[in-house]
Amino acid sequence: MEIINRSIQFFENYDSIILDYLIHFGLAILIFIVGRFISIFVSNQLRKILILKQVEPTIIKFTASSSRYTIMGLTLVAVLGQLGVQTSSIVAIIGAAGLAIGLALQGSLSNFAAGVLLILFRPFKVGELVMVSNIRGTVDAIQIFSTTILTPTGEAVTIPNSHVLATSIINFTRQPNRRIDLTIGIDYKADIKQVYQILLSSVERTPNITKELGIIIRLDELAASSVNFLVMVWTNNDNYGPVRTLILENIKMDLDHHNINIPYQTLDVNIKQ
Structure with missing residues (x-):
């Protein structure tokens, strides 16, 4: 109690x-x-x-x-x-x-902040072909602190996100079309008008080019050993590599067929007794 x-x-x-x-x-x-x-x-x-x-x-x-x-x-x-x-x-x-x-962790935090900005603004995504910090390749992973790029030769390059954001980013696959720019050197003895027609024919018979966006062929430079023509043509981004190769093949075969030389630099050596 x-x-x-x-x-x-x-x-x-x-x-x-x-x-x-x-x-x-x-x-x-x-x-x-x-x-x-x-x-x-x-x-x-x-x-x-x-x-x-x-x-x-x-x-x-x-x-x-x-x-x-x-x-x-x-x-x-x-x-x-x-x-x-x-x-x-x-x-x-x-x-x-x-x-x-x-x-x-100042460096790590700057990489983290850069990673957040890359996520928000999305200048590239996984699978796209880019050039970052003078490294060209396909984006393999966008991680919290770094970005991994696979180069054409098979190397996996890891770049801190702060470096990615601080440099210029070139995205080659973001747009549906991409322009092919070629410089073709011709012998000075060749007829300019004939060369123009040959180059135009070589480009036009190449499949998968986007003719609607125009074909530009013009004399660009009177170089030391050649007359340089500039060839510019558009194609679908996925076909860029194969189309560029086919255009070069067609131009080489057509120039050979018309006996027009593609000059190369030579060196004359004079020996004095």
């Missing part, structure tokens, strides 16, 4: 304090539940949006996880504040730690 009486007396003396703690504890649990629900919801929505944008799976996973953990971190701070813990010191410690980590 004495224990019960003491318990009743204790609750009568501290009932307001206990009730206040129970209310704060209940609100803390409610904040945790709501914060957890919001973190899961935001993470799932971000994942769906990035999947629709056809972003790399690695980046999707990282972005969704980062958003979830960020919201949960803010939720825990709010929960501790509701329980009476001084959160200002915790926020200060987190801020100082974040600053120290940011300074230590």
Whole structure:
């Protein structure tokens, strides 16, 4: 009986304090539940949006996880504040730690920020032929901190995203059509008008050229050992390589058929006794 009486007396003396703690504890649990629900919801929505944008799976996973953990971190701070813990010191410690980590990982953070910008603006995507930092090849992967390019000779080149964003990016496959530019050197003895007709015939009988965009053949330069003609013709991007090869083959065969020489540089050596 004495224990019960003491318990009743204790609750009568501290009932307001206990009730206040129970209310704060209940609100803390409610904040945790709501914060957890919001973190899961935001993470799932971000994942769906990035999947629709056809972003790399690695980046999707990282972005969704980062958003979830960020919201949960803010939720825990709010929960501790509701329980009476001084959160200002915790926020200060987190801020100082974040600053120290940011300074230590400055290069990595710049690569990460550049990766985010590459995802948002999408100057290229996986499978496209590009030239980045004087490296030409097919984009193999766009990762969080770097971009991987496969060169025509089979090397996999990994470039930090900060370098990718800081240099000029040439995308060869983004547009549906691409122009073929050729310089053809002809012997000075050849008839210019005849050469023009031969070049035009060679181009026109090449399959898969886009005649609607025009064919340009003009005299471009009187070089040291040749008269240079510029040949410009459009084709579908997928056919660029084969069409360029066929045009060169046709031009060479037609010039040989008409006995028109393609000169090359020569060197005269005079020996004096």
